[in-house]
Amino acid sequence: MLDVLKAINFADREPTLSHRFGVFFLAGGIIPNPIDLRFQRVSGISTEVQLETINEGGENLHMHRVPKMTNYNNLVLERGFVASPIPSPLHLEFKAAFNSFTFSPSNVLVTVFKENGIPIGGWIFKKAYPVKWSVSDLDAQSNSVIIDTMELAYSNFQILRM
Structure with a gap:
């Protein structure tokens, strides 16, 4: 019975809030950059498998769709x-x-934290490098913060759960 309760508690955990996160740039894959830690928003954490369509000779009713490669945003x-x-x-x-x-x-x-600051999961992006840098519009009639937007390409990512 105790095992069933543990399984239910695991499945019914409260959703993780998206505002407790940190971004760590690892020089040499190990040493974190101590200055560039705080970001307002992180997006683009997604991947998908690209499919190849193969027509079978003499078969006109359907095609075969097979995995070709993985794409990362x-x-x-x-x-x-x-x-x-x-x-x-x-x-x-x-x-x-x-x-x-x-x-x-x-x-x-990119690490997600509990309320008490303990890491609970994240993603590690391998061999990331800059591909785009933009600055928000400057507007004399607005009183908003200037936002730097930086985009990184990478070879792949791994999901981390703790």
């Missing part, structure tokens, strides 16, 4: 514009990519 990170005398390693990496076409892929860890 870009990881999109948004945060308030940072104007600081301390250079941001992330901004330096983006500047190197767009100004001198120099890329240094690194791993990126």
Whole structure:
């Protein structure tokens, strides 16, 4: 009976809230960047299997759909514009990519936390590198925060559950 209750409790856990997360850029795959941690929004965490359609000779009623390859969307990170005398390693990496076409892929860890700060899961993005950088519109009639939007391509990601 105790095992059944444990299974029910596991299945009925409260949904995780989306506002407790951290983004960690891992230099050399291990050492986290201590400056670029806080982001307003993370999106693009998705993948899908691309299918190939094969027609069978003489069979006109249906086609075979078989897995071909996996596609990953870009990881999109948004945060308030940072104007600081301390250079941001992330901004330096983006500047190197767009100004001198120099890329240094690194791993990126997106972690979701409980209310008490304990990590409960996340995703690790392998060999991530900059592919797009944009800044929100500047509007003299608005009183809103300037948002930096940074996009990273990556080779694959792994789901982490703790």
